Amino acid sequence: xxxxxxxxxxxxxxxxxxxxxxxxxxxxxxxxxxxxxxxxxxxxxxxxxxxxxxxxxxxxxxxxxxxxxxxxxxxxxxxxxxxxxxxxxxxxxxxxxxxxxxxxxxxxxxxxxxxxxxxxxxxxxxxxxxxxxxxxxxxxxxxxxxxxxxxxxxxxxxxxxxxxxxxxxxxxxxxxxxxxxxxxxxxxxxxxxxxxxxxxxxxxxxxxxxxxxxxxxxxxxxxxxxxxxxxxxxxxxxxxxxxxxxxxxxxxx
Amino acid sequence: xxxxxxxxxxxxxxxxxxxxxxxxxxxxxxxxxxxxxxxxxxxxxxxxxxxxxxxxxxxxxxxxxxxxxxxxxxxxxxxxxxxxxxxxxxxxxxxxxxxxxxxxxxxxxxxxxxxxxxxxxxxxxxxxxxxxxxxxxxxxxxxxxxxxxxxxxxxxxxxxxxxxxxxxxxxxxxxxxxxxxxxxxxxxxxxxxxxxxxxxxxxxxxxxxxxxxxxxxxxxxxxxxxxxxxxxxxxxxxxxxxxxxxxxxxxxxxxxxxxxxxxxxxxxxxxxxxxxxxxxxxxxxxxxxxxxxxxxxxxxxxxxxxxxxxxxxxxxxxxxxxxxxxxxxxxxxxxxxxxxxxxxxxxxxxxxxxxxxxxxxxxxxxxxxxxxxxxxxxxxxxxxxxxxxxxxxxxxxxxxxxxxxxxxxxxxxxxxxxxxxxxxxxxxxxxxxxxxxxxxxxxxxxxxxxxxxxxxxxxxxxxxxxxxxxxxxxxxxxxxxxxxxxxxxxxxxxxxxxxxxxxxxxxxxxxxxxxxxxxxxxxxxxxxxxxxxxxxxxxxxxxxxxxxxxxxxxxxxxxxxxxxxxxxxxxxxxxxxxxxxxxxxxxxxxxxxxxxxxxxxxxxxxxxxxxxxxxxxxxxxxxxxxxxxxxxxxxxxxx
Numbered sequence: 025x026x027x028x029x030x031x032x033x034x035x036x037x038x039x040x041x042x043x044x045x046x047x048x049x050x051x052x053x054x055x056x057x058x059x060x061x062x063x064x065x066x067x068x069x070x071x072x073x074x075x076x077x078x079x080x081x082x083x084x085x086x087x088x089x090x091x092x093x094x095x096x097x098x099x100x101x102x103x104x105x106x107x108x109x110x111x112x113x114x115x116x117x118x119x120x121x122x123x124x125x126x127x128x129x130x131x132x133x134x135x136x137x138x139x140x141x142x143x144x145x146x147x148x149x150x151x152x153x154x155x156x157x158x159x160x161x162x163x164x165x166x167x168x169x170x171x172x173x174x175x176x177x178x179x180x181x182x183x184x185x186x187x188x189x190x191x192x193x194x195x196x197x198x199x200x201x202x203x204x205x206x207x208x209x210x211x212x213x214x215x216x217x218x219x220x221x222x223x224x225x226x227x228x229x230x231x232x233x234x235x236x237x238x239x240x241x242x243x244x245x246x247x248x249x250x251x252x253x254x255x256x257x258x259x260x261x262x263x264x265x266x267x268x269x270x271x272x273x274x275x276x277x
Numbered sequence: 278x279x280x281x282x283x284x285x286x287x288x289x290x291x292x293x294x295x296x297x298x299x300x301x302x303x304x305x306x307x308x309x310x311x312x313x314x315x316x317x318x319x320x321x322x323x324x325x326x327x328x329x330x331x332x333x334x335x336x337x338x339x340x341x342x343x344x345x346x347x348x349x350x351x352x353x354x355x356x357x358x359x360x361x362x363x364x365x366x367x368x369x370x371x372x373x374x375x376x377x378x379x380x381x382x383x384x385x386x387x388x389x390x391x392x393x394x395x396x397x398x399x400x401x402x403x404x405x406x407x408x409x410x411x412x413x414x415x416x417x418x419x420x421x422x423x424x425x426x427x428x429x430x431x432x433x434x435x436x437x438x439x440x441x442x443x444x445x446x447x448x449x450x451x452x453x454x455x456x457x458x459x460x461x462x463x464x465x466x467x468x469x470x471x472x473x474x475x476x477x478x479x480x481x482x483x484x485x486x487x488x489x490x491x492x493x494x495x496x497x498x499x500x501x502x503x504x505x506x507x508x509x510x511x512x513x514x515x516x517x518x519x520x521x522x523x524x525x526x527x528x529x530x531x532x533x534x535x536x537x538x539x540x541x542x543x544x545x546x547x548x549x550x551x552x553x554x555x556x557x558x559x560x561x562x563x564x565x566x567x568x569x570x571x572x573x574x575x576x577x578x579x580x581x582x583x584x585x586x587x588x589x590x591x592x593x594x595x596x597x598x599x600x601x602x603x604x605x606x607x608x609x610x611x612x613x614x615x616x617x618x619x620x621x622x623x624x625x626x627x628x629x630x631x632x633x634x635x636x637x638x639x640x641x642x643x644x645x646x647x648x649x650x651x652x653x654x655x656x657x658x659x660x661x662x663x664x665x666x667x668x669x670x671x672x673x674x675x676x677x678x679x680x681x682x683x684x685x686x687x688x689x690x691x692x693x694x695x696x697x698x699x700x701x702x703x704x705x706x707x708x709x710x711x712x713x714x715x716x717x718x719x720x721x722x723x724x725x726x727x728x729x730x731x732x733x734x735x736x737x738x739x740x741x742x743x744x745x746x747x748x749x750x751x752x753x754x755x756x757x758x759x760x761x762x763x764x765x766x767x768x769x770x771x772x773x774x775x776x777x778x779x780x781x782x783x784x785x786x787x788x789x790x791x792x793x794x795x796x797x798x799x800x801x802x803x804x805x806x807x808x809x810x811x812x813x814x815x816x817x818x819x820x821x822x823x824x825x826x827x828x829x830x831x832x833x834x835x836x837x838x839x840x841x842x843x844x845x846x847x848x849x850x851x852x853x854x855x856x857x858x859x860x861x862x863x864x865x866x867x868x869x870x871x872x873x874x875x876x877x878x879x880x881x882x883x884x885x886x887x888x889x890x891x892x893x894x895x896x897x898x899x900x901x902x903x904x905x906x907x908x909x910x911x912x913x914x915x916x
Contacts, residue, residue, distance in 0.1 A: 074866065075866050075867075075869070076866065096860065096861030096862065096902050097861060098317055098323075099317070099358070100593065101321060101354075101358070101593050101594055102317045102318075102321050102322050102323070104593065104594060105321050105322035105594060106317075106322040106323040108322075108598075109322050109323070109325060110323070110325075115474050115598045116474075116594065116598050116599070116600050117474045117598075117599070117600065117601075118474075120600075133600070133601070134591070134600040134601075135590065135591055135600055135601055138591055138593070138600070143591070143593050144362060144365070146361065146365035146366060146367035146616075147365075147367040147368055147369035148369060149365055151362065151365075152362055154861060192326070212326075215326050215329055216326050217323075218313075219309055219310070219312065219313040219316075219323060219324050219329055220306055220309030220310065220313075220329070221309075224305070224306035224309065225306075277310070277313060277314045277317050277902075
């Protein structure tokens with residue numbers, strides 16, 4: 025509504041600066057009708073939005089009805105609840121503690137990210153941010169990466185798959201997964217993050233993620249075995265997880 | 278499209294406990310994504326693998342699944358966000374509800390045993406000693422320190438004599454330390470749950486412990502007048518009618534002159550006044566803070582807005598799962614719960630599928646312990662100021678205190694009770710403190726109603742603004758286009774004071790008042806606070822804000838609610854607001870058919886939100902709301 029009002033104000037302003045006699049008359053603010061006592065009553069004429077074809081001279085112009093707005097972003101509240109659910113049903117403060125981990129370098133506090141995530145601040149009259157921006161994406165990434173790292177630490181340890189929250193599968197011991205083994209495990213993650221089987225995804229997605237796993241493992245293999253951080257297997261699955269939480273399909277709906 | 282699981286995938290799913298019952302009954306990608314959208318909008322999160330597995334079963338009933346979600350708390354939260362996003366019903370510290378009649382500040386003195394003790398007092402407390410009237414109850418001669426009402430202290434604390442200590446102060450067990458504070462001997466001491474993240478009743482540590490920071494406070498020391506519990510007090514006449522000449526030593530070496538007797542006090546020297554009204558506190562030395570000091574808010578310092586309670590700064594997912602919990606100034610306590618009242622009111626409305634028009638017209642509300650305390654004992658503290666010139670000393674409330682649940686105590690932060698009827702002046706969110714604080718002026722209040730509930734905006738016409746002394750904006754060139762509409766709408770709020778919630782009843786404040794008629798070029802000074810000299814004539818004065826419409830002024834916010842919800846634009850606006858929120862984009866002309874359909878669904882569904890949401894979720898526009906680019910749409914692809 026505000027955007028439409030702004031557009032109308034712009035039209036009005038343009039009409040003012042151009043001052044052409046044949047410019048359309050600016051539309052004044054619609055006035056609810058009033059009775060004799062001045063009370064606003066219900067017999068207000070309905071204002072109907074006009075289509076493009078109703079504007080003189082536009083009757084035969086083809087109309088592009090494709091959506092012009094940006095893709096629909098998952099509301100930040102739903103995103104936070106999703107993080108809480110997907111990563112083990114924790115409360116935000118528990119999740120914050122987990123995200124900070126022992127080092128505290130990956131994540132600070134939720135409050136540091138709220139503005140970037142687009143959370144509205146009603147008290148300060150800052151509206152919900154429904155469009156992505158660089159800061160928002162960086163914040164999404166930071167949280168997602170931290171969550172993935174914590175999930176790798178817990179899920180890829182030896183425990184029954186039913187107790188795992190993200191990597192709900194086992195990995196073969198002492199060797200890399202085969203293509204077929206990767207595909208089945210990729211499907212588990214795909215259903216977790218995107219809500220549908222990997223087989224329904226665009227066909228290039230599986231090989232891309234497969235290659236990502238290989239590349240991440242190879243890069244880690246070039247470092248000393250005692251280098252800090254994850255080993256090659258864990259590092260490569262963490263990177264796959266990063267790719268899911270960074271993917272546009274995760275943040276849009 | 279049919280899909281059969283690869284054997285490996287199925288085995289993994291079975292090991293994780295999320296396997297479908299029928300392996301080849303998997304829906305299309307579009308159906309999965311539709312289900313994901315429904316989960317995000319109705320459950321407030323993405324679906325879990327278990328829910329996706331359930332969705333894949335051939336006997337999955339999507340309609341039943343949707344209907345089940347339309348009764349849940351996340352659904353109510355989803356709809357509430359639509360209106361909270363539009364009205365933004367929170368206020369920050371720029372709205373400092375620091376009402377002197379209710380704020381207890383404290384001064385650190387030395388008791389007769391030379392121990393440091395905090396003594397609570399309120400700045401406006403009337404006392405029958407000129408040395409301490411409306412000031413701290415111990416003079417500099419008695420305590421060694423001189424306390425200014427701006428929070429500064431002179432001198433060094435010295436032990437107070439035992440007889441003075443006993444005569445001027447009292448020890449008691451207050452409401453912020455004891456749940457059973459109304460009992461003769463309270464014993465149920467407050468014990469915040471340190472293991473809980475949720476918002477709960479938690480005074481700051483300084484209120485819970487003695488000055489040593491370790492010893493739990495068992496009772497507090499308070500000035501004797503503040504400890505009084507009577508509901509009414511007799512008007513106090515000090516005999517002071519004028520201030521002494523400048524330079525005259527002030528009694529007790531106090532910083533400021535003691536208060537003078539008001540005109541009302543002089544005219545009503547034997548009257549009894551309510552101790553829950555601000556005028557009662559300012560006119561009677563018999564009005565205290567009530568049983569357990571329940572009419573007053575504690576503060577852990579002498580500052581203007583002292584720290585009092587632990588509350589979150591941010592909780593986008595609600596008070597059960599806040600993102601932090603920190604010590605806050607006492608005024609935040611009221612602001613926080615006012616906002617939560619609106620949240621709970623909207624949740625109740627949408628969660629129980631009440632008539633959406635009740636957002637504006639409903640006389641019901643939701644209260645918990647802190648809100649019950651506020652409406653019962655503190656809301657009247659802002660009344661009645663200069664209204665005493667019109668003999669207005671007993672507040673007529675937007676929320677009648679008698680309707681407040683009597684059994685709720687301030688510690689009941691998580692117990693919410695529905696109040697069916699706040700009283701005849703109540704009107705949905707329009708008469709809630711959070712709305713009236715957020716939108717402080719009559720015009721601001723009218724404007725947000727115009728925006729949020731009629732989906733309209735004021736747009737200035739294209740005319741040259743010329744200098745004018747015309748006070749009537751409905752006729753002044755360049756202003757009239759908007760104000761012809763805005764002023765009559767604003768008039769509905771004539772009887773609610775600006776930046777507050779004090780109601781101005783017609784009995785005391787007739788919209789047209791002959792006593793406030795113009796005399797020469799102005800009106801009487803006592804009229805000026807409430808009557809507008811610009812619109813007074815020789816026969817009557819006009820209540821401020823009523824010039825847009827006297828009828829609307831007398832109809833009040835409830836009249837505005839009735840008028841707005843009767844307009845056809847109201848239901849169209851509800852439909853548009855819901856559609857914009859669920860589609861995640863502004864609507865355009867191409868959406869007019871959708872809005873018409875949704876409006877019809879709302880009206881045919883007796884203005885129940887579920888009927889509207891069901892229609893919206895089944896609309897192609899929602900199913901096709903996509904995360905693909907416009908190019909894909911132009912090429913005819915489905916998302």
